[in-house]
Amino acid sequence: MTRSFSGIISAAILLIFSVIPPPPAAALGGSAATIAAVYGSTTTVCSIAANQAVQQIQCWRDDQLLPPILPTVSFDYLAGGRDTLCAVRSGGLSLLCWNTSFAPKRIYNTSSAPLTSLAIGDAQICALRNTTSDSAICWRGNPVHFPDRFRMISSGLRFSCGVTETTNRVLCWGDGGGDDDDSSSSIQSDFSNFAMFSIHVGGNHACGIDISGKLICGGSNDNGQLDIPANTTADYKDLALGASHTCAITRSNGSVVCWGGDGGEFSSSITNTISFESIVAGFNFTCGLTRRNFSVVCWGAGWSSTSFLPLERTLPGPCVQTPCSCGEYPDYETLCVGDGHICAPCDPISADPALTPTPTPPSPPPPRSSSSPSRGLRRGLLAFAIVGSVGGFAGICSVVYCLWRSGVCFGKKKVHNSVQPTITNSAAAAQSSSNPPSRSSTLRRQASILMRRQRSGTSSSKQHADKAEEFLLSDLAEATGNFAAENRIGAGSFGVVYRGKLPNGREVAIKRSESGSKAKKFQEKENAFESEISFLSRLHHKHLVKLVGYCEEKEERLLVYDFMKNGALYDHLHSKSNVDKSSSVINSWRMRIKIALDAARGVEYLHRYAVPPIIHRDIKSSNILLDASWTARVSDFGLSLMGPEDDRAYRPMKAAGTVGYIDPEYYGLNVLTVKSDVYGFGVVLLELLTGKRAIFKSADEGGAPVSVVEYAVPAIMAGEVGRVLDSRVGAAEVNELEAVELVAYTAMHCVNLEGKDRPSMSDIIINLDRALGLCEVSSHGSISSGTISIASD
Incomplete structure (x- = not known):
């Protein structure tokens, strides 16, 4: 019993946390976020504007606000690199890129594999797509085969890296170039003994957060870009890496800490007092989206001075229609126009069992690392895991008891506007578990139940206003001129369709089962008739033809629908x-x-x-x-x-x-x-x-x-x-x-x-x-x- 109980708890925990999505990809030039930094011949910062019917791109360049890019097209994500800006169109099915003159080029277009994130460096544009295999795809440079799916990817000046879904290991690819050895292999080796949650690539260094919450950096430290501040014990939740500097958002209050460069040239006192939603890095500067008013601020050695850009409010995430794994963003109604919503980011270090570290052999001293999670954090995670385990176990027990008690747990619950299963006795249930009931018997039971309900009472049309009304054959014959040939407008699955007018003036289409030499078997007519009754009596949608009523006299079977003036x-x-x-x-x-x-x-x-x-x-x-x-x-x-x-x-x-x-x-x-x-x-x-x-x-x-x-x-x-x-x-x-x-x-x-x-x-x-x-x-x-x-x- 103890072993079974433990197994159920483990399964419950895994179920609870399995919905946590991977973080977006990140890059030196920008991440799959709503802000992007472009560097090179010009310095440009772009973002996706909030409070717009179209999620359009707005940009700031050389102290000027540029006209919106493709103002009639909506975008979800942006990323920037050297003289390159790319954006994923809403829905993820198309990727567009622009050069410094903003000439567009579409480099990806599909209807089956939407992009979920984007990363740009100097030499590569890479993205993740929603497929069952080969989730990463890259443009520029030599094609790369990826043996595993990635939870995230990042591109830097010389190479790209990703964290695999199954092993939480860092894989890197690309050409180191210059006087370096193979930089990608060197970085991959630095992280080989760590199970990572995320990875972010800069010039010739990389940093990431492992599954226990520690910040780990590896690679070149020529400019102190690996020197994680020793005077802070803060935990970090997001990173942005430039050519020779590193910045991170603290988990405690959302402020940004930067290190690297010469004498703190990438730090700014203003970032200590502001909470940020996200950050991106250019070659030698950083920009962030503030949490308070969704404005964009930039700072660093390559930026003239710390400044807030005169951009419209920026979306903290794309406005989408899809469900959110970790809830909706607060006050998304004020940021999205229409019925879209913004998904709140999931905490990347939430004791996710899927990120369990695998044992590793003893190794040399690891790359630079921040302090381990605080005691308070560990206690919080433990409490969260215990509560989640108990809740998951209770839910599983409820489902098991419900199924044991009543056979079909939700069989007694009314379902609005839907077709409910009608198998309720044990014999039928046993039959359904082995051989599915025949279509004829199932439809007959459904139709009979619906018709009995419609016929009960003195006025079925009033008592069941949302149900089909029962008509007399004589009434329908009169409505169609005794089914005159000139009123015939088509044929359906079991009969001929006539145009008619009811006594109240309502125009209808009346489908009558065929008779005479062309008659089908009575059973086939019954099946089609009962099918239409059982489904359309319960389904109500503006894009389904509405069933007005029916007639069943002796062997006559007729169905009455709303008249569709413009035909088929x-x-x-x-x-x-x-x-x-x-x-x-x-x-x-x-x-x-x-x-x-x-x-x-x-x-x-x-x-x-x-x-x-x-x-x-x-x-x-x-x-x-x-x-x-x-x-x-x-x-x-x-x-x-x-x-x-x-x-x-x-x-x-x-x-x-x-x-x-x-x-x-x-x-x-x-x-x-x-x-x-x-x-x-x-x-x-x-x-x-x-x-x-x-x-x-x-x-x-x-x-x-x-x-x-x-x-x-x-x-x-x-x-x-x-x-x-x-x-x-x-x-x-x-x-x-x-x-x-x-x-x-x-x-x-x-x-x-x-x-x-x-x-x-x-x-x-x-x-x-x-x-x-x-x-x-x-x-x-x-x-x-x-x-x-x-x-x-």
Whole structure:
């Protein structure tokens, strides 16, 4: 029992601290922060302005405030080096760099591997990206193969270093040059006996914080850059290294201490009385972002005098939509415009068990080191670990007891706007653990429960205003002129769709199951009918077609929806009447991208916010309908299934979908996940880009059928997107061209053969939202130079 208890506590501690993210990368010229220092032929300091709808870059050079760089484009991080400024665009999918004349060059562009940090030195630009392997990528110099993922990286004058995730060891690369030996190998050797949390590189020296909180420096000490002040016992939490000096932020009060150079030329008395959020170093000066008012101050031998720069307030971190591991930054509402928030930095030395030092053999005296953590800090960490252990253990016990007591812990909890599992008895539970229940039986139970609730009481439409209303067949026949042929507007998964008008004047679309010689099996009609009822009665989203009601009389099955005035996307793209630019509202790149974004949000709702998640199984352009205001809505849930509540694959009895849109992995291997919908959506994106059907006859192939995937993807991969674009839309403007390229790369990744290589719908929405933003700004300030490349993971 004692051993089990200890194991549970250890697991709880690991779980608690596993969410702590790695620190950003750092460099001599700047870190993956919101301020950057550029040195060389000119001295420039830039930052990302707060309180702006666009997270734009502002710069100070030669005592002048420069106009914002690309004022219509948002950025997350900056880094500076010798005559070079680089910035990661919001979302991390693109990296831009500028020279001293601010001519832009795009050196990284992808839709699958966003950058998470950035480091610049004299010879290299390096970054970390969110991939499962080869997380570091560098430009300039010889290619480097990295055997391990890094938690952080840093670039200096002559070399770069990183701290590995798995071993906490320092690896360095680059050419020492000059009269030195291999500086990178020398530095790496200096840190070989330490398990490090961070590393920061300067001229020919490096400093970092090990996992116990001690500051350790190694390398050249020609100018005292390794002489950690002996008159202080402060612990440090952030560093910035120049060519021959070192600065650090103290953990106690946020003040900055600097050493190195000649006679304290890199120190300033003003930094002793100011608390800083972050610091960066140029060749021979340092700049910091103050905590009190988010202003930027610079000092040092290479700076004329300690001075506050007349920049607008600077963001302490990027405004993002993603969840925060360590909470949100205080008062982020006053810094971010819109619904974004700033994530608070995690304390790098928080007794993280993942950073347990590995035993090392006895070694010579180590490089210069600061004092060990204070007794108060150790006590605080011990108390924190104990409280976290008890809390984690209590949480685990609660979950175990809940599962033991009731089988499914949350089965009795009501879930708003979602589809709940209906298996409650032990026999059903046993069946679910071995073989999943059939789609027919599951949908039948769900539909029956919903219908019983709707029929109870004297007025179901009033009592369940948010549920589907039950109609009489005679009422729907009257609304459609007895299902007249002239009111027929299309067909769905189980029947014909008619336009109708209810007695209250509301226009609706009525789907009626087919009859006569074309009738399907009754069971198949039941499945599609029950599927739509069970899902749409509970799902409410502006980008899903709303179910108004239903009719069930004898063998008649009818569904009533809101009427979509502008019909299906398929008809607008592929109708013969849509020949020239003036024939359709959707013949503009902005409108096409907006429609794609609307539909993506509808599908994301099914995948992320329905409980359990819903897999549509038939995403295609004919199931994306457009209302009177041209808002896109996903329709036809006749083939939909409830997916597993985790990321496991689901194996239905047989594959279903539409040729040209169906996921090859699902069709060939019968493996169904939410990524199957992503494939279909990728085909829709290619339809929007090319104007081609999912399967069309190619004139070049003698009329042989060709898929739009085979037609478009090779051109996108070759960087020739323009060759396959729909000519009816007309030539794209500069900003539109970048937007279209982003959509094309996103579509290419959506139709990867394996589901694991496809993005999530949330990732797709981020890209489409950025693409739409590009279409809505003027061409002034757009990016017109540089190459586009797809990074290989």
